[in-house]
Amino acid sequence: MTVGPLTVTDLVVEFVHDGYAIRPLDNLSFQAQAGELVVLLGPSGCGKTTLLSCVGGILTPTSGTIRLGPTDVTGLKGADLDAYRREEIGFVFQAFNLIPSLTARENIAVPLILTGHGRKESFARADELLEQVGLSERSGHLPSRLSGGQMQRVAVARGLGHNPLLLLADEPTANLDHIQAEAIIRLLQGLRDDGRMIVVSTHDSRLVPIADRIVQMVPPDQHEERPTHDITFSAGESIFEQGDPADLVYVIKSGNVDVIRVLADGGEELLTKLGADQYFGELGPFLGFPRSASVRAVSDVVLTAYSPRVFREKVLHKT
Amino acid sequence: MLLLTFRDLVYRKTRFIVVTVLGAVVFALLFVMTGLVNQFNLEPAETVEQFDADQWVLPEGVSAPFTSVSLMPAATLDAVDAATKSPVVITRSSVSDGGTPEEVVLVGFEPGGLGAPKVVEGRVPEAEGEVAVGRTLDVDVGADITVAGEPFTVVGLTDKTTVLAGIPFAYLTLPEAQILAFTSTDVISSVLVSGELGALPAGLTSLSSDEVIDQTLQPLEGAIASIDLVRALLWIVAAIIVGAVVYLSALDRQRDFAVLKAVGASNTSLLGSLALQAVLIALGAVALAAVIQVFLAPQFPLPVTVPTSAFWQLPLLAVVMALAAGAIGMRKVLRSDPSQAFAGAGT
Numbered sequence: 001m002t003v004g005p006l007t008v009t010d011l012v013v014e015f016v017h018d019g020y021a022i023r024p025l026d027n028l029s030f031q032a033q034a035g036e037l038v039v040l041l042g043p044s045g046c047g048k049t050t051l052l053s054c055v056g057g058i059l060t061p062t063s064g065t066i067r068l069g070p071t072d073v074t075g076l077k078g079a080d081l082d083a084y085r086r087e088e089i090g091f092v093f094q095a096f097n098l099i100p101s102l103t104a105r106e107n108i109a110v111p112l113i114l115t116g117h118g119r120k121e122s123f124a125r126a127d128e129l130l131e132q133v134g135l136s137e138r139s140g141h142l143p144s145r146l147s148g149g150q151m152q153r154v155a156v157a158r159g160l161g162h163n164p165l166l167l168l169a170d171e172p173t174a175n176l177d178h179i180q181a182e183a184i185i186r187l188l189q190g191l192r193d194d195g196r197m198i199v200v201s202t203h204d205s206r207l208v209p210i211a212d213r214i215v216q217m218v219p220p221d222q223h224e225e226r227p228t229h230d231i232t233f234s235a236g237e238s239i240f241e242q243g244d245p246a247d248l249v250y251v252i253k254s255g256n257v258d259v260i261r262v263l264a265d266g267g268e269e270l271l272t273k274l275g276a277d278q279y280f281g282e283l284g285p286f287l288g289f290p291r292s293a294s295v296r297a298v299s300d301v302v303l304t305a306y307s308p309r310v311f312r313e314k315v316l317h318k319t
Numbered sequence: 320m321l322l323l324t325f326r327d328l329v330y331r332k333t334r335f336i337v338v339t340v341l342g343a344v345v346f347a348l349l350f351v352m353t354g355l356v357n358q359f360n361l362e363p364a365e366t367v368e369q370f371d372a373d374q375w376v377l378p379e380g381v382s383a384p385f386t387s388v389s390l391m392p393a394a395t396l397d398a399v400d401a402a403t404k405s406p407v408v409i410t411r412s413s414v415s416d417g418g419t420p421e422e423v424v425l426v427g428f429e430p431g432g433l434g435a436p437k438v439v440e441g442r443v444p445e446a447e448g449e450v451a452v453g454r455t456l457d458v459d460v461g462a463d464i465t466v467a468g469e470p471f472t473v474v475g476l477t478d479k480t481t482v483l484a485g486i487p488f489a490y491l492t493l494p495e496a497q498i499l500a501f502t503s504t505d506v507i508s509s510v511l512v513s514g515e516l517g518a519l520p521a522g523l524t525s526l527s528s529d530e531v532i533d534q535t536l537q538p539l540e541g542a543i544a545s546i547d548l549v550r551a552l553l554w555i556v557a558a559i560i561v562g563a564v565v566y567l568s569a570l571d572r573q574r575d576f577a578v579l580k581a582v583g584a585s586n587t588s589l590l591g592s593l594a595l596q597a598v599l600i601a602l603g604a605v606a607l608a609a610v611i612q613v614f615l616a617p618q619f620p621l622p623v624t625v626p627t628s629a630f631w632q633l634p635l636l637a638v639v640m641a642l643a644a645g646a647i648g649m650r651k652v653l654r655s656d657p658s659q660a661f662a663g664a665g666t
Contacts, residue, residue: 056581091581093578093660115584158582
């Protein structure tokens, strides 16, 4: 089994939600090789699942390219895209997403049957995979009669049904206790050792030690503590833009600013006007989210910039 | 596809059983309504056929023998130019076997002539005080009853002799019927003719048997139209029931469909699964309805004759209806986004 490198270049995904543009992926680039277990690491909301959806060909990015070996995934359309998903990619969805009316064995076989494989062949493959994930004795059980770990193993087996080159797993250890998580991690390791490329999205650091490559979805040093300092902006100057990484909280010493939301159509919506002694930009650094609005100086302004920790101690708790 | 469909039916069996039973009740009513309309249409044809007449001679201005009062001199018989002809009396009367009097169509006939009853039990009345009645009056041969207040003995029973939604017939010999109806043997209602009919004298007209059938059915047209409307409404109710369950099923299975789409399953195979489910529910409901109507039909005060064709037409229509009603649910499948298989884009 060989698969060419996975190359993600300048990937941008932008959604429009309630009229506002949200950009969960902003110029992301990385490369992974065959036989590697790639961990996409980051908090909720950082775009891990969006990236998996793009690599899996079920979401079209706004811009950028994804190549798997010679295949330009972002250039595939219609039947070619269906064939790519059907033949080259295996999915392990978050929360297992097993079909509740089907037994473990049928959950593996039915997708194969629906994609044109023979019934007998599909069930034989399901039996083989159930044995591989150590669940042969549970093959006739409905998902409701399986533990979380067992359901996840069935989900992995389903993802392997057509023997894909690339396995995409979304939070495969979420909601599992350490024993069940360990079994899944061991299973993923074994699959990687078979020469398959595995891309796992997770915020579970237990997967980090076995990863061959880690893609940090949020820059790791962005919350590094910076000293409190004053900063000056001239009238009309941008203090930060919507979607920028959030690191500092600002208190206005003098002058006025506008807080503006940039709309999907390129227009702008004024959210509020702020003046001396008011602060802005605190939620992004606290929560690890990018900036949700732009801030622009209306007059010449002097701001005091705080790290989130210092802001919390010196400003929030003081007030 | 079959496996996916059947497993889901089993998994949500309570819902599907409830819906199938509800659908079956609606379809059973449809069977009965169809049977009623069929009976309304059959009834005059079966009855008129038993008179063995090709033409019915009536006074001009009389629309039909069973729906209008028809009187003509008995001597008119001689003026009718036909090889085979018989005078008859047809009028409304009532019979009673001691209980509440029941309305009947009283027919006076000449024994051996046209219009004589085709008895299925007993014999044809031949003498004074004898009557043959329709089975639906629920009296036995030998029973003593009154016709227009006069005592008679039932000597024969007829079948399929009703008009105007179940009014039964009572057959007497012609003179007795004339006396009971007109207190005179000089009056008759119509002359029945078999074969060629020559020119009629002024003041008389003739209707073919088919015209008599059509005219007899006319008073029921409003009732038939009403039943047809109820039938249309029942179809809508059935469509809503099947459509709602298919839509609910599509909603419940949206994530399943997204997962299957994500792994490459085609829309066609998933739609097929949902469509098959709709068809199976509809056919299951119709099959159950076919049994229910056997018990339901006798409870109706009017005769119900479900035509054999209904037993293949109704399932066929039910399948078409189920597919149409399930279209909204199926559209949900078409629109389900494979990215929903993940927890949700943007996370």
